[in-house]
Amino acid sequence: MASLDDLKKRISSVKSTQKITKAxxxxxxxxLRRAQENAEKGRPYSDKMNNIILNLSNGISDIENxxxxxSGTGEDKVHLCVVMTSDRGLCGGFNxxxxxxxxxxxxxxxxxxxxxxxITVGTKGYDQLKRLYVDKIIExxxxxxxxxxxxxxxxxxxxxxxxxxxxxxxxxxxIFYNQFKNVITQIPQxxxxxxxxxxxKEENSSEDxxxxxxxxxxxxxxxxxxxxxTQIFKAMLENSASEQGSRMSAMDNATRNAxxxxxxxxxxxxxxxxxxITKELIEIISGAESL
Amino acid sequence: MSEEYSVEIVxxxxxxxxxxxxxxxxxxAFEGEIxxxxxxxxxxxxxxxxxxxxxxxxxxxxxxxxxxxxxxxDNNLSILTSLILxxxxxxxxxxxxxxxxxxxxxxxxxxxxxxxxxLDQKLEVLKSIN
Numbered sequence: 001m002a003s004l005d006d007l008k009k010r011i012s013s014v015k016s017t018q019k020i021t022k023a024x025x026x027x028x029x030x031x032l033r034r035a036q037e038n039a040e041k042g043r044p045y046s047d048k049m050n051n052i053i054l055n056l057s058n059g060i061s062d063i064e065n066x067x068x069x070x071s072g073t074g075e076d077k078v079h080l081c082v083v084m085t086s087d088r089g090l091c092g093g094f095n096x097x098x099x100x101x102x103x104x105x106x107x108x109x110x111x112x113x114x115x116x117x118x119i120t121v122g123t124k125g126y127d128q129l130k131r132l133y134v135d136k137i138i139e140x141x142x143x144x145x146x147x148x149x150x151x152x153x154x155x156x157x158x159x160x161x162x163x164x165x166x167x168x169x170x171x172x173x174x175i176f177y178n179q180f181k182n183v184i185t186q187i188p189q190x191x192x193x194x195x196x197x198x199x200x201k202e203e204n205s206s207e208d209x210x211x212x213x214x215x216x217x218x219x220x221x222x223x224x225x226x227x228x229x230t231q232i233f234k235a236m237l238e239n240s241a242s243e244q245g246s247r248m249s250a251m252d253n254a255t256r257n258a259x260x261x262x263x264x265x266x267x268x269x270x271x272x273x274x275x276x277i278t279k280e281l282i283e284i285i286s287g288a289e290s291l
Numbered sequence: 292m293s294e295e296y297s298v299e300i301v302x303x304x305x306x307x308x309x310x311x312x313x314x315x316x317x318x319x320a321f322e323g324e325i326x327x328x329x330x331x332x333x334x335x336x337x338x339x340x341x342x343x344x345x346x347x348x349x350x351x352x353x354x355x356x357x358x359x360x361x362x363x364x365d366n367n368l369s370i371l372t373s374l375i376l377x378x379x380x381x382x383x384x385x386x387x388x389x390x391x392x393x394x395x396x397x398x399x400x401x402x403x404x405x406x407x408x409x410l411d412q413k414l415e416v417l418k419s420i421n
Contacts, residue, residue, distance in 0.1 A: 044306050051362075210334060
């Protein structure tokens with residue numbers, strides 16, 4: 001059995017750990033509220049953008065000549081995956097869940113004999129992927145310096161993707177991020193952004209006659225790159241809300257576990273203290289008896 | 292019948308402005324300014340850098356936009372833009388900053404005609420504000 005001193009030290013060390021996790025939980029909770037607000041505020045923009053694009057692509061009569069960003073290159077050989085993770089750790093399964101989802105997709109691509117290229121956004125994703133896929137990672141981006149998520153960061157990522165697309169470096173592009181549902185649940189998402197997923201089109205096929213100025217395809221070719229940045233921005237917002245939510249629940253758990261541990265150790269400490277006292281008493285009594 | 296309709300301006304961060312009592316909006320569309328009144332035909336267009344003017348019962352408001360896209364449908368005008376500034380409380384430093392980066396951009400050799408046109412427009416508008 002550990003000595004009394006050792007137990008005392010352990011109790012105080014667990015207690016200080018608990019203080020840290022508690023503080024982190026509070027900070028995450030405060031940040032979560034802001035991140036959630038931002039995510040909600042950002043939704044109208046991406047929703048509207050989506051709607052306009054759906055309406056536009058409905059108006060396009062000539063699919064053959066549609067912009068490549070919408071219809072794809074017609075091939076399906078090289079896949080570009082943008083894996084979006086956080087820059088900081090200690091947020092439970094947040095990063096691992098995205099990576100797990102991404103790895104499944106990677107495996108599928110590789111099994112089909114296609115080429116895989118990876119862009120990582122956020123340092124944690126790179127750390128987890130470099131062991132297996134280091135030769136596939138063509139770019140790593142991190143926004144550690146920017147305090148808040150802003151559209152210009154997302155635009156930078158979008159421009160990189162479009163530049164690579166125009167150089168015909170890939171055919172299909174998918175992004176991976178965590179969708180924020182609530183504090184406990186975040187759903188890892190896989191979203192194809194190039195070519196644009198057309199399956200949603202049917203449900204929203206309003207037969208509106210729009211006047212376009214300039215022509216449809218010209219608007220589309222201007223709008224599609226913007227849409228990519230918007231989608232990435234949306235993913236970044238969702239991700240940051242998820243990260244804080246995930247961190248909050250992870251830290252909450254850690255605090256609770258630390259509390260349990262402190263209780264257990266305290267009981268052990270009290271028992272051994274009592275045992276020591278009893279032992280001393282027995283020694284005294286038996287010493288007195290023998291006289 | 293009232294002559295009012297509603298307008299909503301959103302940027303990626305948030306919904307910037309929403310009004311229900313607008314009588315006319317003038318937007319700097321790519322091929323020239325468009326004034327939109329109630330019951331305009333459904334239209335989708337994109338914007339060049341310029342000034343959006345909103346006329347409503349409560350007065351006139353002007354905004355600078357960098358780019359954007361508008362959709363008008365069923366008397367709802369949506370304006371999506373990545374950068375918008377209210378001319379009333381405009382920050383001169385910010386304007387000069389945008390102006391400077393636009394000038395730098397313009398001096399690059401690898402821009403195409405359309406980009407050049409947009410940048411020229413941008414500078415012109417910015418100068419007129421400043």
